[in-house]
Amino acid sequence: MQYARPVPSGASQLVQAALRSFAASGFEGASLQRIADAAGLSKSSVLYHFDSKEALLDAALRPAVVDLRDLLGTADLDDPAGTQAFLARFVDFLFAHRLEVAVLVNHGSALRGQPVVDEADALVVEVAHRLRPADASDRDAVRFGVALAGAAFVLVGADRWATEQLPDEELRPLLAAVLAELVLPAAPQPA
Amino acid sequence: MQYARPVPSGASQLVQAALRSFAASGFEGASLQRIADAAGLSKSSVLYHFDSKEALLDAALRPAVVDLRDLLGTADLDDPAGTQAFLARFVDFLFAHRLEVAVLVNHGSALRGQPVVDEADALVVEVAHRLRPADASDRDAVRFGVALAGAAFVLVGADRWATEQLPDEELRPLLAAVLAELVLPAAPQPA
DNA sequence: GAGCGTACTGCACGATCGGTCAGTCCGGTT
DNA sequence: AACCGGACTGACCGATCGTGCAGTACGCTC
Incomplete structure (x- = not known):
């Protein structure tokens, strides 16, 4: 009898090693040899x-x-409560797929033409578009962009610039709160 | 007599070509051959x-x-007015050095150990540290991180995700305003 | 035990990588 | 005319790149 396979030998750990390599060195910078060695x-x-x-x-x-x-697909962005719930799940997504997000965010521009990357870019555009209310100003749009990009990047580059490292489970709700603060039109602003 | 040299032949256009290549493909992805061809x-x-x-x-x-x-070095961050002025100049810096910022932001993690990159990282940490008031909460720190990273990234990835491209000279003051809004403790926030 | 499919490997390939080196061209001095 | 130094190049090097291919070890079914 076999319990959970102790070492998920084969393809799955190749994918993990590849993900780490791609995130750290970029697609062209990562070599099949080093990925193979790591796996x-x-x-x-x-x-x-x-x-x-x-x-x-x-x-x-x-x-x-x-x-x-x-x-x-399952997002409900019609009211503030739904939007806030979506943002929390979006932050969860960022945490769950740190390395993938790092690859897409940092090295995506060099990977235009790769179907996965193009799909991911299209989804990001859709997120930004659907978050934006009909009456949003250019300034609102810029704030949304800063919020989304910033959230992704804080996670991706956390180990690089963070002076005092917050543990993930403290950072997660803070990030969700900040995102909500920036995206929800609740924040009153002059003129 | 010679006016402004029409084609700044030699090293300077090599640097420009290299900057474009590094920003587009990363350090390892860019080859000396392609840089030379471009120049x-x-x-x-x-x-x-x-x-x-x-x-x-x-x-x-x-x-x-x-x-x-x-x-x-010339920043005065003691009062809100000085901080706001600094942020405007910081945005100007981002615009003036788009490609360099793209290289540092996107591919910097793969370039640890390169003296220039390490210096740049240290400066970024110093910016974040000096912007942060003594009484800032963790949430404030996260908002600062999102603001700085987001501002840099909005510029770096502008051509990638922006649906409707704002011209630079419209984006510049908007970005400065949004940054000020996020960094200055002026924005009232509930509990 | 013959046969088969899956997982995996070593070897070789053409291309390209960063880097070295000897040599060419050319404007300016003497 | 002789010389020099800076700008630039082609030929070449060893290493590594992604990829193709033949072969091996092993577990399963007839």
Whole structure:
């Protein structure tokens, strides 16, 4: 009898190693050899499980894109309460897919043309568009952009610039609160 | 007699080509060959003007780091007016060094150990630290992080996600205003 | 035990990588 | 005319890149 497979040998740990490498070094900077070494396999094995380096990227990012699409599909953004709930789930998404978000946010512009990346970009545009009320000003739009980009980036670069590292479970509600503060039109502003 | 040199032949356009390549493809993704082609020179010429690829990166990022250090050195952050003035100049800095900021923000984590990058990171930490008032809460700190990262990223990824592109000169004051709104403790917030 | 599919590997390939080096061209001095 | 130094180049190097391919070890079913 076999319990939970102790080492999820094979493709799944290749995906994890690839994700780490892509996030740390970018797609071109990461080599199949180093990914294979990190996963404890040979370079040939990588290309046995995945047709190409691009296919490996696709496999690594796909779950995050699926999750984001689901999140957007079930979102209710008609009232402030729904929007706030969505933002909390969005922050959860960011936490759940840190590495994927890092790849998309930092190295996405070099990956235009990769289907996964293009899909992810389209979803981000949709998030921004649906969050924006009909009567939003340009300034509101800029604030939304800063909020979304900032939230993603605080998470992605947390280990890089954070002087005093907040533990994830303290940062999560704070990030959700700040996001809500910036996105909800509640915040009164002069003129 | 010679007016302003029409094509600033040589090293300076190599630096520009390199900056564009690094910003678009990352340090490892950019090759000396492609940089040379973009500058209309041979690969050998790149290594004639710069000792190594790393030296080229240094030359490309150095002016931005110098400007940021100057900006920080002359900053007066003791009162809200001084802080607001600093933020406007910070936004100007982001606009003036878009490509350098893109390299540092997107690919900086892969460039740890490069002296220019480490210096830039240290300056960013100093900006965040000096902006933060003594009585700032964790939530304030998160909002500052979102604001700074978001501002940088809105500029860096503007061409990627912006649905309706704002011209620079409209975006600039909006970004400064939003930054001030987020950083200055002026914004009233419930509990 | 023959046969088969899955997981995995070593080896070799052409291309490209960053970098070295000897040499060419050319305007300015002497 | 001889010389010099800066700008620039082509040929070449060893290493590494992504990828193709033949082969091996193992567990399963007839």
